[in-house]
Amino acid sequence: MDKPAPLVRAPSKQCHDTGIPKVARLALLLITILLFASAPSLLFQPLTISLTHNDPWEGLAAHCKDAQPIRTAEFLERQRQLAHALLALNGSTYVAEPGASALFFGNISDASWHLSERPLLLLISPLVDQGEVSARVTILTPTFEEDRAKLLTIPGVDVSYVAWHEDEDPYTIAVNALPTSNRGPIYVDGMTRHFIVDGFEKAAPGLSVLLAPAAITSLRERKSPTEIALLKCANEVTVLAIRAVQAQMHIGMRESQVIQMVDEALAVAGLTERWGTEENAALPHGTGTDRVLGRSDFILIDTGGVLFGYHSDVTRTFQLEESEIPEDYARIWWDVHAAQTAAMRVARAGVITAEVDKAARAELARRGLSPYFTHRLGHGIGLEDHEAPYLRGGSDIVINSGHTFSNEPGVYIKGKVGIRLEDCFYINDGGAAVYLTEDVGAQARDPLHP
Numbered sequence: 001m002d003k004p005a006p007l008v009r010a011p012s013k014q015c016h017d018t019g020i021p022k023v024a025r026l027a028l029l030l031i032t033i034l035l036f037a038s039a040p041s042l043l044f045q046p047l048t049i050s051l052t053h054n055d056p057w058e059g060l061a062a063h064c065k066d067a068q069p070i071r072t073a074e075f076l077e078r079q080r081q082l083a084h085a086l087l088a089l090n091g092s093t094y095v096a097e098p099g100a101s102a103l104f105f106g107n108i109s110d111a112s113w114h115l116s117e118r119p120l121l122l123l124i125s126p127l128v129d130q131g132e133v134s135a136r137v138t139i140l141t142p143t144f145e146e147d148r149a150k151l152l153t154i155p156g157v158d159v160s161y162v163a164w165h166e167d168e169d170p171y172t173i174a175v176n177a178l179p180t181s182n183r184g185p186i187y188v189d190g191m192t193r194h195f196i197v198d199g200f201e202k203a204a205p206g207l208s209v210l211l212a213p214a215a216i217t218s219l220r221e222r223k224s225p226t227e228i229a230l231l232k233c234a235n236e237v238t239v240l241a242i243r244a245v246q247a248q249m250h251i252g253m254r255e256s257q258v259i260q261m262v263d264e265a266l267a268v269a270g271l272t273e274r275w276g277t278e279e280n281a282a283l284p285h286g287t288g289t290d291r292v293l294g295r296s297d298f299i300l301i302d303t304g305g306v307l308f309g310y311h312s313d314v315t316r317t318f319q320l321e322e323s324e325i326p327e328d329y330a331r332i333w334w335d336v337h338a339a340q341t342a343a344m345r346v347a348r349a350g351v352i353t354a355e356v357d358k359a360a361r362a363e364l365a366r367r368g369l370s371p372y373f374t375h376r377l378g379h380g381i382g383l384e385d386h387e388a389p390y391l392r393g394g395s396d397i398v399i400n401s402g403h404t405f406s407n408e409p410g411v412y413i414k415g416k417v418g419i420r421l422e423d424c425f426y427i428n429d430g431g432a433a434v435y436l437t438e439d440v441g442a443q444a445r446d447p448l449h450p
């Protein structure tokens with residue numbers, strides 16, 4: 001669920017949601033082991049990983065082997081749609097810094113080009129020639145980095161590079177490079193840093209510089225079939241990895257061993273930028289200890305990774321065969337499961353996102369658990385792990401086909417128990433909500449079958 005710290009090397013991400021302290025976020029994968037009854041003797045049990053068969057990760061490597069990265073033709077189609085949207089808005093250009101939106105429209109991620117104080121910008125402007133609309137792609141680059149910028153693989157019919165010298169104003173150079181026929185607003189991606197927006201405003205006092213509106217942002221929010229296919233594979237294989245890890249677990253095992261196994265399984269599955277999150281909202285003993293799994297502990301794994309840019313995000317709370325979970329905690333597991341099901345019944349095209357959040361919340365309220373469901377129900381997912389639109393109270397966004405969301409109700413009773421179940425879903429062309437993990441069984445079956 002909320003913000004992952006990388007399991008291995010990955011671009012640093014910011015947590016903006018839960019208010020979980022940074023220290024906690026920096027910790028590695030998340031395993032919540034409830035300590036209310038872990039016997040000290042467990043600490044001294046042998047900690048070998050018992051391998052029940054030769055290859056514990058059997059099948060994981062094959063699962064996404066046919067997945068393909070987004071092709072040039074799809075990038076060109078995105079740019080064409082953006083040009084049409086800009087034309088309808090009378091916009092002169094769209095501006096994005098390396099990041100999810102520049103990756104979507106121009107194949108420039110913040111991993112392929114790290115942000116610095118010197119702006120490198122993707123600019124896409126509409127061109128109309130005898131009624132035909134096309135997209136003009138321009139890269140604004142620092143002169144001394146122009147050669148490196150030209151190594152980026154940027155799809156586009158006619159990509160041009162405009163370089164700025166250290167003693168020039170980059171924004172003036174950019175504005176002068178725009179097609180002169182159109183003096184409409186400059187629309188900037190929402191993640192653009194303020195000094196860049198400011199720079200454009202100063203360089204072009206006659207032009208307004210505006211945040212890209214829904215007509216533009218919806219192009220990335222509503223996923224294509226190719227994108228859904230990548231999201232499905234990434235999320236399916238993450239569930240399969242959690243199950244494979246469960247099969248290797250035993251009472252007395254340490255958190256760090258489980259963390260390592262999850263990372264290994266996801267790596268075998270071919271996912272990059274793997275992460276896990278430490279969440280100890282319900283734990284009495286804080287963070288940072290290498291806890292030992294006790295017989296009466298639930299295990300909570302929240303993890304994900306990236307397949308050709310597209311993210312997975314799955315949470316499972318589960319037990320082992322030999323676990324002895326107190327009955328009242330097992331009941332809460334089913335309450336959370338019911339909340340997840342209730343949300344899914346309401347989610348479809350045309351419904352306001354707040355209604356889906358409400359459905360899950362109402363289910364937990366009926367069971368007296370609403371004070372313990374302390375975060376929103378879900379987030380969009382795609383080229384970012386968390387992206388718009390969100391499933392939260394107070395949101396008036398209308399759900400549309402191609403939207404993707406996490407559905408992740410949780411109950412956290414401080415000092416006692418923390419249970420969260422998370423599957424992501426998408427809205428199909430018929431407007432129905434379908435789990436991305438449908439082909440591997442979707443929701444967890446029961447506490448023993450994640």
Ligand SMILES: *[C@@H]1O[C@H](CO)[C@@H](O)[C@H](O)[C@H]1NC(C)=O
Nearest residue numbers: 070071072107112153154155
């Ligand atoms: C996008 O960029 C990556 C490298 O970051 C490259 O491997 C890939 O071929 C590019 N895709 C297209 C369609 O150009």
Ligand SMILES: *[C@@H]1O[C@H](CO)[C@@H](O)[C@H](O)[C@H]1NC(C)=O
Nearest residue numbers: 086087088089090091184185
């Ligand atoms: C774009 O400009 C046309 C003609 O100048 C005007 O009719 C239309 O309302 C404008 N559209 C927007 C979204 O500003």
